[in-house]
Amino acid sequence: xxxxxxxxxxxxxxxxxxxxxxxxxxxxxxxxxxxxxxxxxxxxxxxxxxxxxxxxxxxxxxxxxxxxxxxxxxxxxxxxxxxxxxxxxxxxxxxxxxxxxxxxxxxxxxxxxxxxxxxxxxxxxxxxxxxxxxxxxxxxxxxxxxxxxxxxxxxxxxxxxxxxxxxxxxxxxxxxxxxxxxxxxxxxxxxxxxxxxxxxxxxxxxxxxxxxxxxxxxxxxxxxxxxxxxxxxxxxxxxxxxxxxxxxxxxxxxxxxxxxxxxxxxxxxxxxxxxxxxxxxxxxxxxxxxxxxxxxxxxxxxxxxxxxxxxxxxxxxxxxxxxxxxxxxxxxxxxxxxxxxxxxxxxxxxxxxxxxxxxxxxxxxxxxxxxxxxxxxxxxxxxxxxxxxxxxxxxxxxxxxxxxxxxxxxxxx
Numbered sequence: 538x539x540x541x542x543x544x545x546x547x548x549x550x551x552x553x554x555x556x557x558x559x560x561x562x563x564x565x566x567x568x569x570x571x572x573x574x575x576x577x578x579x580x581x582x583x584x585x586x587x588x589x590x591x592x593x594x595x596x597x598x599x600x601x602x603x604x605x606x607x608x609x610x611x612x613x614x615x616x617x618x619x620x621x622x623x624x625x626x627x628x629x630x631x632x633x634x635x636x637x638x639x640x641x642x643x644x645x646x647x648x649x650x651x652x653x654x655x656x657x658x659x660x661x662x663x664x665x666x667x668x669x670x671x672x673x674x675x676x677x678x679x680x681x682x683x684x685x686x687x688x689x690x691x692x693x694x695x696x697x698x699x700x701x702x703x704x705x706x707x708x709x710x711x712x713x714x715x716x717x718x719x720x721x722x723x724x725x726x727x728x729x730x731x732x733x734x735x736x737x738x739x740x741x742x743x744x745x746x747x748x749x750x751x752x753x754x755x756x757x758x759x760x761x762x763x764x765x766x767x768x769x770x771x772x773x774x775x776x777x778x779x780x781x782x783x784x785x786x787x788x789x790x791x792x793x794x795x796x797x798x799x800x801x802x803x804x805x806x807x808x809x810x811x812x813x814x815x816x817x818x819x820x821x822x823x824x825x826x827x828x829x830x831x832x833x834x835x836x837x838x839x840x841x842x843x844x845x846x847x848x849x850x851x852x853x854x855x856x857x858x859x860x861x862x863x864x865x866x867x868x869x870x871x872x873x874x875x876x877x878x879x880x881x882x883x884x885x886x887x888x889x890x891x892x893x894x895x896x897x898x899x900x901x902x903x904x905x906x907x908x909x910x911x912x913x914x915x916x917x918x919x920x921x922x923x924x925x926x927x928x929x930x931x932x933x934x935x936x937x938x939x940x941x942x943x944x945x946x947x948x949x950x
Contacts, residue, residue, distance in 0.1 A: 579612060580605040581682065581701035588706045590752065590887035592729050592940040593895065595670040599736065599751055599887075602665040602682060602701050614640050615695065616685040617665055621677040622702060628677065629669035631731075638732050639666040641739055648741070656742045656813050656881060664739050664746075668731035679704050711887035712829050712873050713938055714787035715851045716949035721896055722761035722778075723949060725941040726868075728754045733943070735872075742882035751885030752940065753872035758782055758858070759946060761896065764927030766866075771921035772804050774860040780867040781840075782858040784833055786849040787871075787888075788825040793878040795821045797841040801859045805866040806916060813881070817870065818862020821855050822878045829886055830878045834870035835862050866920065889940050890949075894933035897946040900926050 582605070587598040606612050614636055619629040631639055641664045648659035665684075671677070680703050686696040727733040735750035758779030759766050769776040797819045802809065810816070817834035819841055825831050837859030843849060860867045874883035904926050907914050919926070933948060941947055 578607065579610065579684075579686075579698055581684065581698070583680075583701050583703035584746070585748070585884055586703050586706045587680075588709045588711065588887050589676050590711045590889060590940050591673070591938065592670075593934070593936060593942050593945070594729070596673055596676055597668065597670055597729060597887075597940065598676075598680075598705065599668040600703070601739070601748060602667060602684075603746075604663040604665070606662065611643075612663060613687040613690070614663075614665065614684055615687040616683075617667070618683040618685075619667060619669065620681050620683060622679040622681045623677065628671065628680075629667070631665070631667070635731065636665070638737070640664075641666070641737070653741050653744050656740070658740075660739065661741075666731055666737055666739075666748075668729075668736060676707065677705055678707070711889045711940070712788075712825065712827075713891055714825070714831065714873070714888050715785070715891055716893065717756065717785055717787050717833070717869060717871055718758075718782065718949050719785065720761075721948035722759050722946065724757045724759050724899065724944070724946050726755045726757060726944060728752070729940060729943045740881050742879070745882075747882070747884045749874050749879070749881050749883050749885050750872050752887045753870060753885065754941065756858075756869040756871060757867070759923065759927060761929070761946075761948070764897070764924035764929065764946075766920050766923040772917055774801060774803055774805060774867050777805075777860075777867040779858050780860065781837060783854045784836065784856050784858055784869055786823060786851055786853045786855050787831050788823070788851050790823040790825040790831070790849055792843045792845055792847040792849060792855075793822045793824050793830065795841050795844050795847075797836070797839060799838060799861045801838050801861050802864060805860075805920065809863045809865075816863040817880045818864060819856070819859060820862070820880070822880070823849060823855075824878065825873075828875055830874050830883065831888075832870075832872045832874060832880050834880065835859055835864040835868060837861070887940065889938045890936075892935075892937055893939075893941065893947045893949050894935045895930070895942075895945050896933050896948050897927055897929035898942075899944040899946070900928050901944060 582603050587600040589596045615633050617631040618627050643662050644659035648657045682701040684698045727735045735753040738750050767777045799819050819836040820834045823831045836856040840857035843855050873886050873888040875886040877883040
């Protein structure tokens, strides 16, 4: 289960969008249902093919289906089925409940040309986020999709469309990296789930739509003995145990850019800056080879220890955890991207951590039960009582070359 986005430490992007659909493989569609012959074709494509990435729960496949409806058509999607193209087996289904979060409709009014160039949260055409898990011995070679459209508003039965064929990129591999921290107590949030704000962010910059945070994590530090996130006043950022913790380079590389001097937000869930250039707060972007870039965000003001052009080695301290930029509470936003050194103007690429041990997790069921039982249980109280919702294992579970699961608490070497 996933903590709702407001309950986690968020790197919430206010500029998310969809535009170009030409990057994928658009396939002919078949239609079923009465009156379907009169319905114009709804083109479907997968702009960025999934690269299999391992986590503790299996092999993750994450991607987006882009829809290009004809003029005047506003599709109402009620079901999405992911099918193994070789066997015809349905691997995953998104129904209306899940689609409420994973379907991104076109914006009204649509984005302007200037917005599409400079960065926008408006969507020109719809997209559907798809994230599911398969076993390591059952990774499909190729996927196809069935999308069911609800046409009750027109007095017509549902319309079923097939298409958006895509080859699973088994020829590619996730980037293997070291740890951004050392020691126990590191909580990964907003990752390995179709319901995270990272994965849902469809961002258009320079007239190209990408999902730069597809595999990102928000890293929060909790006391490995008590599970508490803060001492003293939990509304104050500097009372969080993670504030000021050292952040390490995850690989050997070259610093492409470094930004410092932005103030830390003094209280959690403060009003955050909306300027495109300051969303990541004090940050570092590092080239780690083969067109891949590691992005570290929300560092403490005055703590960035590197500058553009510096050569860094894996494990080197590059800054300290803070609460700058578009941040709810002290954390490190981390992501790997490909194609360009940018938090928002590049495509998210999968990474795995070379070595870590899972030592506990957040009991999300307990959080939800508390929220239902006590309407006054607001997010500030969640963080002041966080130890009540963490469970630690009797024995650590060692992992290698995997993405950390959502809400897992880990120990790095």
